[in-house]
């Protein structure tokens with residue numbers, strides 16, 4: 343009986359299956375938490391979601407930027423991005439179930455017993471855990487409401503870059519989604535940067551990776567996150583654990599067993 347957090351699967355269903363084999367996953371007793379971006383660029387997003395929907399009682403997930411964009415596409419608000427390979431899922435008979443499942447996924451999962459907070463991109467350094475979780479109620483309410491499509495339509499855009507500038511529910515929701523699913527670097531004043539995706543050695547000060555900002559509020563959990571493939575796992579401390587090792591780019595798919603923080607990696611399976 344174990345709980346695992348899995349990095350960005352991105353539709354790499356063969357790699358997910360290899361990982362499930364490697365951990366001898368038992369859906370009767372184990373639990374899998376996806377750190378977001380389950381689908382989009384890999385070869386079989388439909389396979390991933392079909393597996394997830396068949397194992398719902400043993401699976402949970404936080405939303406990533408690709409998951410949210412997929413919801414917007416499924417709702418008719420947006421078109422798939424050029425590199426997305428989600429057509430088979432969009433035309434499948436499980437689309438409605440997929441949308442219903444995604445809409446109930448949160449942006450963060452708190453696991454006090456295992457001292458873990460799971461979020462796709464990270465925790466904005468101006469938030470402590472309680473402030474983040476309290477603020478995220480707004481996004482969860484909107485995504486699970488009857489007006490979810492209208493709410494989703496307001497999520498696109500880079501402003502406000504700072505929580506203090508979020509002066510409406512739409513603005514708060516947009517900031518929270520951007521911080522939790524797209525953030526990598528922050529400015530000295532904690533404003534979100536949306537320009538840089540590179541590894542930290544290629545990005546000049548004063549920008550800093552969100553977890554390295556000196557004013558970052560203490561989080562009384564280890565923050566376990568994905569999203570940042572160019573970081574490639576190079577932030578693994580008591581405070582943070584980076585899980586995205588670029589499976590979809592030919593890297594590895596990485597999971598951590600929460601019970602003892604044992605890491606499991608499988609290579610990208612073609």
Ligand SMILES: [Mn+2]
Pocket residue numbers: 379406407408462523568569570
């Ligand atoms: Mn992402």
